[in-house]
Amino acid sequence: MPDNAQLLLLDRDQAAALLQPDEVLAAVRESFRLHASGDGRIFPLVREALPAGVFGIKSGGVMTQDLLGMKAAGFWPGNRQYGADGHQATIMLFDPASGRPQCLIDGNAVTTARTAAAGALGLLALARPDSERLCVFGTGVQGAAHVDYALRVLPGLRRVRYLTSDGRRDPQFEARFAQRCDIAPGAGADAAVAASDIVITATTGRGALFSAQAVRAGTHLNCVGSDTRGKRELPEGMLALAHTWVDDLAQALSIGELQWAPQTPVQELGALLAADVPARHGIAADAITLFDMTGLALQDLSVARMLQRRALATGTGTHIAWPW
Structure with missing residues (x-):
């Protein structure tokens, strides 16, 4: 040897x-x-x-x-x-x-970079190419990374509204992106969601962050925080309103948002990326799209x-x- x-x-x-x-x-x-x-x-x-x-x-x-x-x-x-x-x-x-x-x-x-990159690929495939307004729940390491990558791959994004768990401003988070977009705290969860083209949830997954009724037609959601049994970020009924993609079906059912609605029809994002089709190919302009991310080895x-x-x-x- x-x-x-x-x-x-x-x-x-x-x-x-x-x-x-x-x-x-x-x-x-x-x-x-x-x-x-x-x-x-x-x-x-x-x-x-x-x-x-x-x-x-x-x-x-x-x-x-x-x-x-x-x-x-x-x-x-x-x-x-x-x-x-x-x-x-x-x-x-x-x-x-x-x-x-x-x-x-x-x-x-x-972990931070690959998760944000996966989210960015979800945005490229599923978000409307003319998206200008983004709302992010969470200003920690993951929230910041996802906003960074979103701004990289979607140069049309002009405005970012963020929400923190305690409702306070996050000056450090604002300073990080101040030269790249109009960034400010959201005026309440539902209002921020309703005024956005893209919603990113990057929290600890302690419960629903907004109401399903706040999500407008044509919105795309990247859901990051549900990665363990018992975690959730989406309100009940949200998956039923959306065209849903996952990174891996078995994992999503076990630890992702799909654990709360296992009968939801879903597709795996990898098949869509492998097909190399234009953004939102075959998806109606007013459809709500959602990417439930649990992270692949x-x-x-x-x-x-x-x-x-x-x-x-x-x-x-x-x-x-x-x-x-």
Whole structure:
């Protein structure tokens, strides 16, 4: 057996520095294609409550591309009292021929970027191309990332209204986007939704954020926060009013918004992206569209592989001996 094997380590700052939005978008789009074609596999999800938080494992692989790996991630709210992120994620890539680990990556920035990129791809496929007004629930890491990517892929967006859990202004959030759009707090949940072309929900999923009646014809919704059994962001009856897409049907039924309305007719977004058709192809202009996002292991792995390649090309990261 070889005795010179090494394990590549990428810490938080190294991983974040290597993440380029265009490359992340390309990697996430590829992950959707692999999922739709069946070339990529996602393995059964682990998602369990612990005394201090929630722990999960998403894993999968693409054997034809020598890609195999997992992300161990979850949410530990107690971290916030120390000024640390409650969300924690670690990604590991393996050699599928031997099972040996190849790369260990801090997964927080990867999770944020790949989720926002998936949301952006949903916007490109399902939102009206003339959309100008966006409403976002949540101004945390995910909310900010989704607004960033939305502004990148839909240059026609002119106005952003945001809502926080406590109703207060978020000056830091406003400052981040002040040079790119008209940004201000929303004047109440229903009013902000009714005045928007796009609605993004990126909260902790404690309950319905607005009323279904507030959603106007032609609106698109990206729903991010429901990623565990018992979480929800949408009001009862919302899915019945919308044309709904998911990233993975089984996951959406288990941990997404679909857990609350399992009989809802849905399609997987990967099939739509693989068809490479114009935005809202075959969808009536006044139809409400919705993307229920639970996150694919293939998204994490495709982005992680991109980071591994960039790290090796640029000499980034730490190599440690990992002998057999």
